[in-house]
Amino acid sequence: MSRWFAHPWWLLTSLLVLVLVGAYVYEMRRRKARALRFANLDVLKTVTPQARDRFRHVPFALLATGLLLLTIALAGPLAERDVPRNRATVMLVVDVSNSMKATDVAPTRLQAAQAAGKRFADELTAGINLGLVSFAGTASNLVSPTPDHNATKNALGKLKLADKTATGEGIFAAIDQIQTLNSALGGDEHAPPSHIVVLSDGKQTVPESPDADRGGFTAARKAKEEGIPVSTISFGTMHGTVELEAPDGRMERIPVPVDDESLRKIANIAGGHFYTAQSLDELNRVYSSLREQIGTERQRGDNSRPWLIAGSLLVLVGTLGALFLNRRLP
Incomplete structure (x- = not known):
């Protein structure tokens, strides 16, 4: 592993991203169950914007992917170059x-x-x-x-x-x-x-x-x-x-x-x-x-810059998407 990463132990932080994804999925299911339990389905369908509902998980997916790329950047990926x-x-x-x-x-x-x-x-x-x-x-x-x-x-x-x-x-x-x-x-x-x-x-x-x-x-x-x-x-x-x-x-x-x-x-x-x-x-x-x-x-030298840039951009886009699409942070 040290052949490809300068600090491979930082890859363990990707487990935190997986925990975050699991928590998000759990919270979404719990929220849906609560809504179905107490809401009138006919009324719920008429007031819920279908387009927004279809894309509401995209911001979180971008945010999680960006965080995963940032954990790779922390591990110091190495690459050969001239x-x-x-x-x-x-x-x-x-x-x-x-x-x-x-x-x-x-x-x-x-x-x-x-x-x-x-x-x-x-x-x-x-x-x-x-x-x-x-x-x-x-x-x-x-x-x-x-x-x-x-x-x-x-x-x-x-x-x-x-x-x-x-x-x-x-x-x-x-x-x-x-x-x-x-x-x-x-x-x-x-x-x-x-x-x-x-x-x-x-x-x-x-x-x-x-x-x-x-x-x-x-x-x-x-x-x-x-x-x-x-x-x-x-x-x-x-x-x-x-x-x-x-x-x-x-x-x-x-x-x-x-x-x-x-x-x-x-x-x-x-x-x-x-x-x-x-x-x-x-x-x-x-x-x-x-x-x-x-x-x-x-x-063989440090190649973390592209991972850092890509991860930061995805986190930024995911955060903005959550604010404008879902009216809240993921």
């Missing part, structure tokens, strides 16, 4: 390899990622520490986790493309940023919850194997050990292409399909979620889903 999560840490890890200039997502993959990332930062719960890491052949720590989300928005607007894709380096850099903040806050024991969000479009190229020491799968296992979920977003289509300069100076069109498989495995290893997005709208929806997961948490 509440803003403060002091959490979120690290955005964005791929800036050359494949991100593909135009299969308008205007380009990178520009769409920048726009969606800025919107994510704008709408993220205030008080959450947000940071940014970019990666291509190496990782760059652009913004350390901070509640000033404008810092991340400004850095997103300055992302530059580079060669190669080192997904593991990006994740390791985000882990380092989170650990640095946790140390400043008093160590892992007092550390707030954290989450890494990786947006990428291509297969890791540095190192060649994702299971290498600095590979994506190894980084995911490290995040798992540290209790940091890693969610991944595979951004783009299977038909993306980019123009790159060949060794002989000619421009070649190179296919750059997204790599769902490796990003899905990273999320599975690190206990996060895997998403796909093939347009800016889809990416915004993914970020919206992540924002709800990261920015809020389920908590």
Whole structure:
């Protein structure tokens, strides 16, 4: 019972409401019997308003129901709800390899990622520490986790493309940023919850194997050990292409399909979620889903207010009904 009510013993007061209902029923029967005993039935039928008689018990029913709801409010009903999560840490890890200039997502993959990332930062719960890491052949720590989300928005607007894709380096850099903040806050024991969000479009190229020491799968296992979920977003289509300069100076069109498989495995290893997005709208929806997961948490708290309001209104309506309909209190 304590799972649903903070003060379940107050529910015993509902027995008083039942006693009141019993007393009302007893009094009504006793009054009717007395009236039938001493009154002329023919005369009684002509002077008793039938409509008022039909509804005369409604005010008391409303009053009793209202009192019952108030007893529930006294017991402190509990309910789970989403509440803003403060002091959490979120690290955005964005791929800036050359494949991100593909135009299969308008205007380009990178520009769409920048726009969606800025919107994510704008709408993220205030008080959450947000940071940014970019990666291509190496990782760059652009913004350390901070509640000033404008810092991340400004850095997103300055992302530059580079060669190669080192997904593991990006994740390791985000882990380092989170650990640095946790140390400043008093160590892992007092550390707030954290989450890494990786947006990428291509297969890791540095190192060649994702299971290498600095590979994506190894980084995911490290995040798992540290209790940091890693969610991944595979951004783009299977038909993306980019123009790159060949060794002989000619421009070649190179296919750059997204790599769902490796990003899905990273999320599975690190206990996060895997998403796909093939347009800016889809990416915004993914970020919206992540924002709800990261920015809020389920908590069980007091839910007595609706019961208190409903009970008070019914008591008020029942009392007014008794005065206007029956010309007396129930």
